[in-house]
Amino acid sequence: VTDGVGNVIGRSSASRRLLVGSHLExxxxxxxxxxxxxxxxxxxxxxxxxEDPACAGMGIEAATWADEESHFLxxxxxxxxxxxxxxxxxxxxxxxxxGTPLREALEKAGYAGRKRExxxxxxxxxxxxxxxxxxxxxxxxxxxxxxxxxxxxxxxxRITFAGVQNHAGTTRMAIRKDAGLxxxxxxxxxxxxxxxxTGERTVWTVxxxxxxxxxxxxxxxxxxxxxxxxxxxRSRLELLERTIQEMVGEADRTGPCGCTIETISRSEPxxxxxxxxxxxxRAAETHAPGQHIRMPSGAGHDAxxxxxxxxxxxLFVPSIGGISHHWAEDTKDEDIVLGCQTLATAARIILxx
Amino acid sequence: VTDGVGNVIGRSSASRRLLVGSHLExxxxxxxxxxxxxxxxxxxxxxxxxEDPACAGMGIEAATWADEESHFLxxxxxxxxxxxxxxxxxxxxxxxxxGTPLREALEKAGYAGRKRExxxxxxxxxxxxxxxxxxxxxxxxxxxxxxxxxxxxxxxxRITFAGVQNHAGTTRMAIRKDAGLxxxxxxxxxxxxxxxxTGERTVWTVxxxxxxxxxxxxxxxxxxxxxxxxxxxRSRLELLERTIQEMVGEADRTGPCGCTIETISRSEPxxxxxxxxxxxxRAAETHAPGQHIRMPSGAGHDAxxxxxxxxxxxLFVPSIGGISHHWAEDTKDEDIVLGCQTLATAARIILxx
Numbered sequence: 001v002t003d004g005v006g007n008v009i010g011r012s013s014a015s016r017r018l019l020v021g022s023h024l025e026x027x028x029x030x031x032x033x034x035x036x037x038x039x040x041x042x043x044x045x046x047x048x049x050x051e052d053p054a055c056a057g058m059g060i061e062a063a064t065w066a067d068e069e070s071h072f073l074x075x076x077x078x079x080x081x082x083x084x085x086x087x088x089x090x091x092x093x094x095x096x097x098x099g100t101p102l103r104e105a106l107e108k109a110g111y112a113g114r115k116r117e118x119x120x121x122x123x124x125x126x127x128x129x130x131x132x133x134x135x136x137x138x139x140x141x142x143x144x145x146x147x148x149x150x151x152x153x154x155x156x157x158r159i160t161f162a163g164v165q166n167h168a169g170t171t172r173m174a175i176r177k178d179a180g181l182x183x184x185x186x187x188x189x190x191x192x193x194x195x196x197x198t199g200e201r202t203v204w205t206v207x208x209x210x211x212x213x214x215x216x217x218x219x220x221x222x223x224x225x226x227x228x229x230x231x232x233x234r235s236r237l238e239l240l241e242r243t244i245q246e247m248v249g250e251a252d253r254t255g256p257c258g259c260t261i262e263t264i265s266r267s268e269p270x271x272x273x274x275x276x277x278x279x280x281x282r283a284a285e286t287h288a289p290g291q292h293i294r295m296p297s298g299a300g301h302d303a304x305x306x307x308x309x310x311x312x313x314x315l316f317v318p319s320i321g322g323i324s325h326h327w328a329e330d331t332k333d334e335d336i337v338l339g340c341q342t343l344a345t346a347a348r349i350i351l352x353x
Numbered sequence: 354v355t356d357g358v359g360n361v362i363g364r365s366s367a368s369r370r371l372l373v374g375s376h377l378e379x380x381x382x383x384x385x386x387x388x389x390x391x392x393x394x395x396x397x398x399x400x401x402x403x404e405d406p407a408c409a410g411m412g413i414e415a416a417t418w419a420d421e422e423s424h425f426l427x428x429x430x431x432x433x434x435x436x437x438x439x440x441x442x443x444x445x446x447x448x449x450x451x452g453t454p455l456r457e458a459l460e461k462a463g464y465a466g467r468k469r470e471x472x473x474x475x476x477x478x479x480x481x482x483x484x485x486x487x488x489x490x491x492x493x494x495x496x497x498x499x500x501x502x503x504x505x506x507x508x509x510x511r512i513t514f515a516g517v518q519n520h521a522g523t524t525r526m527a528i529r530k531d532a533g534l535x536x537x538x539x540x541x542x543x544x545x546x547x548x549x550x551t552g553e554r555t556v557w558t559v560x561x562x563x564x565x566x567x568x569x570x571x572x573x574x575x576x577x578x579x580x581x582x583x584x585x586x587r588s589r590l591e592l593l594e595r596t597i598q599e600m601v602g603e604a605d606r607t608g609p610c611g612c613t614i615e616t617i618s619r620s621e622p623x624x625x626x627x628x629x630x631x632x633x634x635r636a637a638e639t640h641a642p643g644q645h646i647r648m649p650s651g652a653g654h655d656a657x658x659x660x661x662x663x664x665x666x667x668l669f670v671p672s673i674g675g676i677s678h679h680w681a682e683d684t685k686d687e688d689i690v691l692g693c694q695t696l697a698t699a700a701r702i703i704l705x706x
Contacts, residue, residue, distance in 0.1 A: 135523030152522065156569055167677055168558040169505065169583050169651035170488030173551075175675070180559055181544060188541040191534060198526075205521040206533055207569040209562045216509055216560040216579045216617075218678075226569045230522050264569075298522035322528070324520055325571075 004116040005090070006066035006109060007077040010046055014059025016351050019127045019310070020045050020343070023068030023077065023302055028097060031329025037317070038130040039064040041340050045347055058351040061124070065302045071095060072102040078302035080116050082309060119309050125350060126276060126311035129303045130343050132331055136322025137295060144335055145292035145342055146316030147280045151304045152230040152296055153237050153269035159186065159248060162258035165213065165221025180211040180220035182257035187225060189247060194229075197243050199236050203298060204229035232269045232296035269296075270304040276313025276350060283345035284315075287338055313350075315343055357469040358438070359419035359462060360430040363399055367412025369704050372480045372663070373398050373696070374416030376431075376655055378424060381450060384682025386689075390670070391483040392417040394693050398700055411704040414477070418655045424448060425455040431655035433469050435662060472662050478703060479629060479664035482656045483696050485684055489675025490648060497688055498645035498695055499669030500633045504657045505583040505649055506590050506622035512539065512601060515611035518566065518574025533564040533573035535610035540578060542600060547582075550596050552589050556651060557582035585622045585649040623657040629666025629703060636698035637668075640691055666703075668696055 002008050006024065022038020042062030049055040065077030072093040079085040093102035106112045138146050163179030187206055194204055205228050211220040229240050245261060252259040277294065284292035295316070303312045317339040320330045331339075355361050359377065375391025395415030402408040418430030425446040432438040446455035459465045491499050516532030540559055547557055558581050564573040582593050597614065604612040630647065637645035648669070656665045670692040673683045684692075 133523060134520050135525065136528060137523075137525065140528075154522070154570075165679075166675070167487050167652060168560060168581060169507070169556060169653070170486060170490075170672075170677070171556070171651075171675060172488065172490065172554070173556055175489060175493075178558070180562065181540075184537055184540040184544065184559070187534075187537040191537065201525070203522060203524070203526055205531070205570070205572055206537070207521060207564065207571055207573060208567045209533065209564050211560065211562050214561045216581050217507075217558070218560055219558055220560065228521060228569050298524075299520060300522070319523075322519070322524060324523070326518075 001117060002111065002114065004111055004114040005077055005080045005085070005106065006111050007081055007117060008064045009117055010062040012046070012059025012061050015057050017059045017061055017124050018347050018351055019061050019063055019124045019306070020129070020347060021063030021065065022129050022131055023065045025067060025069055025071060027069050027325045029327065030325045031327055033132045033329055033331055034134070034324055035068060037132055037331070037336065041130045041343050044340055045344050048344055055348065058348070060347060068302055071097065072105070075302060075305055078305040081119050082305045083118055084305070121309045124310055126273065126313070127303060127306040128276070128313050128315070128343060128347060129301060130315045130317065130339055131301060132319045132324060132329070133316040134299050134319055134322070134324035136319065138316065138318035139320065139322060141293065143291050143293050144288050144318060144338055145284045146295045147277055147284060147292060148272050148297045148314035148316060149277060149294045150232040150272060150296045151270045151301055152232045152298055153234065153267050154228060154230050154300060155237050155241060155266045156226065156228045156264040157244065158262045158264055159225050159227060160260050160262070161223040163219070163221050163256070166219040168217045168219050171219055176219055177256045178219050179223035179257050182251065182259065183209065183223040183225055186247060186251050186259065190227070190244070193243065193247065194240070197239055199231060199233065201296060201298070202229060202231045202236060202240070204240070230298055234269055237269070267300065270307050272307065272313050273311035275353070276311055279349040279353070280313050280315055280342070280346045282349055283342045286345055287342045313346070315339060315346070354470060355464065355467065357464055357467040358430055358433045358443070358459065359464050360434055360470060361417045362470055363415040365399070365412025365414050368410050370412045370414055370477050371700050371704055372414050372416055372477045372659070373482070373700060374418065375482050375484055376418045376421035378420060378422055380422050380678045382680065383678045384680055386485045386682055386684055387487070387677055388421060390485055390684070390689065394483045394696050397693055398697050401697055408701065411701070413700060421655055424450065425458070428655060428658055431658040434472050435658045436471055437658070474662045477663055479626065479666070480656060480659040481629070481666050481696060481700060482654060483668045483670065483692055484654060485672045485677060485682070486669040487652050487672055487677035489672065491669065491671040492673065492675060494646065496644050496646050497641050497671060497691055498637045499648045500630055500637060500645060501625050501650045501667035501669060502630060502647045503585040503625060503649045504623045504654055505585050505651055506587065506620050507581060507583050507653060508590050508594060508619045509579065509581045509617040510597065511615045511617055512578050512580055513613050513615070514576040516574050516609070519572040521570045521572050524572055529572055530609045531572050532576035532610050535604065535612065536562065536576040536578055539600065539604050539612065543580070543597070546596065546600065547593070550592050552584060552586065554649060554651070555582060555584045555589060555593070557593070583651055587622055590622070620653065623660050625660065625666050626664035628706070629664055632702040632706070633666050633668055633695070633699045635702055636695045639698055640695045666699070668692060668699070
């Protein structure tokens with residue numbers, strides 16, 4: 001069935017069923033595998049299980065989730081399927097590219113009259129999702145398969161600096177309250193101090209900096225930066241949060257500009273099912289002995305939403321050069337085949353289990 | 354006469370003539386004195402000299418220059434008057450606020466058919482301009498009049514960082530080429546090293562920072578900052594330029610991101626006429642003994658263009674709190690009166706000279 005937000009979900013009449021899929025769209029101007037790979041694996045597994053007499057009674061329901069990449073909302077499809085998306089959320093959503101209301105886009109696509117499917121946890125043994133790694137860890141270590149242990153939590157903050165906007169020619173350096181300079185100093189200090197408190201796989205990013213008014217001859221009166229960090233351990237995320245809050249407090253006290261921090265979002269790290277990790281590892285060892293590793297996922301995935309209701313597992317295949325969200329995104333043909341074989345074997349282990 | 358770019362220039366039939374004025378518009382949402390003060394002083398001097406039998410043979414031609422504040426072009430009116438503005442420049446100019454072509458704005462204002470006035474240097478003994486200081490130096494030192502010695506040169510640069518845009522969750526810190534972080538480090542280094550090579554009144558500003566694509570979950574692949582510095586001494590400007598070029602070269606060599614610098618503009622510092630400085634100082638000593646000082650102008654003014662053709666002088670009155678380009682811009686009533694009296698006396702000293 002295709003549902004009211006564009007999720008496409010297969011149906012099997014087998015008695016034991018596994019939900020297998022990934023997401024529908026990628027970013028604009030992005031590559032050919034992000035989302036599509038795991039979706040096609042789902043279809044391939046559904047066909048293979050249906051055709052194989054040895055798999056009698058075992059069914060794969062292939063699924064693909066709409067708008068994982070936040071064209072309208074974040075994880076639109078899997079949130080809808082897991083009951084986290086209200087009608088009002090849909091009413092208010094617009095395309096981040098061109099402002100089209102989501103309602104209008106659904107109407108145009110012919111989904112407007114349809115029911116939105118809701119998860120029935122008792123229907124499934126669990127959820128499996130395969131995805132490209134989108135990083136270079138597998139490639140750099142010469143491995144071919146990653147068994148996801150957890151999906152990192154993403155904590156995001158807006159840090160704002162309040163100075164005094166002034167003429168860049170007539171305002172002496174000594175009396176300036178330059179919000180841009182205050183921002184630069186804090187960002188530099190983050191770069192110096194974060195490595196003391198981050199873990200091996202923690203990542204942190206200042207993705208946006210804005211100075212106001214942003215003119216060459218005006219001392220910035222206001223500045224803002226977006227800071228994000230990711231880790232698979234909640235305790236690590238908490239330590240990083242305490243550290244940035246301390247640094248912001250210090251910057252605010254020592255002046256000359258005010259400095260405040262505001263939390264934008266905090267997603268929980270999600271642990272994958274231990275049994276599914278074992279099944280994936282056994283399958284990986286069958287098809288590529290010694291060429292697999294357990295690893296956390298630095299990116300968010302629909303699996304983190306499904307994992308609230310079902311045992312869930314994820315499998316990664318290598319991304320050449322670690323590239324994703326770009327037309328150059330690619331994976332070796334033999335790794336694409338290996339990933340599908342491994343996922344099928346894992347699905348069978350799980351359904352037989 | 355009102356001319357073809359909106360300059361308004363008075364005419365006197367006296368035999369010795371001084372051009373006295375300032376500019377017409379201020380910034381959008383700015384104050385009531387920037388430009389207007391010196392324009393009104395010009396009118397007041399023209400009236401006073403015309404009425405005073407003691408000033409027979411001495412004439413003030415009041416002038417106000419269009420668009421000093423770069424709504425369409427920089428110093429549009431005084432550039433036109435001093436022969437630096439071609440018809441093609443006008444053809445190509447558009448409003449920085451709403452994109453209206455300058456031709457259309459001139460048409461609407463009724464100036465389109467008019468001739469653009471051109472300076473006849475032999476017509477004038479020189480040019481005088483009064484202006485609010487737009488800084489807090491006079492206020493901070495308890496003085497009431499500033500005699501401008503020179504108008505600073507403004508040198509502007511675009512510094513660009515080329516990294517690799519990547520996923521902020523899956524790209525390990527060790528392999529990132531984060532253009533935003535490279536920018537932050539250079540900006541911090543400028544703050545550390547510039548004070549070693551700047552003079553007492555040098556000012557420098559990073560007014561704009563842009564990270565691309567500027568999304569919270571993407572490692573910036575490209576970053577750009579606008580750097581500007583101002584000083585009254587050419588040798589100091591050259592030293593600062595060598596310093597930033599060295600720093601950019603260092604950043605580029607030590608990586609991980611490429612770093613390049615591009616000159617946007619370099620305006621020459623302009624020295625005010627020594628004779629006019631003396632006349633202004635004598636006048637200031639008459640009206641406010643001991644309450645005046647010679648000082649450079651940190652802001653650009655139309656006088657720097659007129660000074661290419663005529664002896665030129667400038668007088669500053671204090672800005673309360675150093676504020677300008679803001680509705681709170683103000684000067685004490687008694688200082689406004691004092692400035693006009695001083696300018697009139699200086700004009701008389703010059704015209705009698």
